[in-house]
Amino acid sequence: MDTSFEEKSVWIQLLSLVVGLGGYLVVAGLMLTNGVSALPAFVPVFAVAIVLIVVINVAGHVAAAIASRADEADERDQLIGWRAESRSSWILGLGVIGAIIALILSVGGVWVAHLLLISLFCSEAAKEVLQIVDYRRGI
């Protein structure tokens, strides 16, 4: 597969997001269904997720830089990034509106926080998938 450094970077970010935040959301979902509703109980799991995201990103980018030329992003990379962002950011917006409505309805803080995290996860994952589609299919 003929991929630029920027495209490899998108793949690495997607992987770190799915493993880190995706993994966290699975664990948090299990905790919530088992009746854990105190926000501090989620903090250590979230900390592990953040560390995983950082480690995968750093290791992945180092490996990608060693394996191929670490070219700077050019106009095509920027355009693909902007296009993907403009087509995926509404998901996060929807999550924020949902969180505001949930707060008005006095839904528990732990649910509101996770609604925001889910919308952030979906928005970022959609952005990265759309970038990969544009890289592969052309724009």
Added chain:
Amino acid sequence: MARSGTSIRNEIRTLRFHHGEMTQQQLAEKVGVTRQTVNAIEGGKYSPSLEVAFRIAHVFGRPLEDVFQFVVESA
């Protein structure tokens, strides 16, 4: 002659051949983009900005319309 996703046709492959079989990497370095972007332009998967189009034409020492042609799609 490359022709596919966009309505911009180009002669980059032919011009590279006539310039000592210039590689995509060499052209990319002269223009200031990545090799993958040159590959995408050449394959009709990306229409470059006007500035990059002029830079490519300048590398080959040809007017812009010798390198890129706009194709009107018939209905």
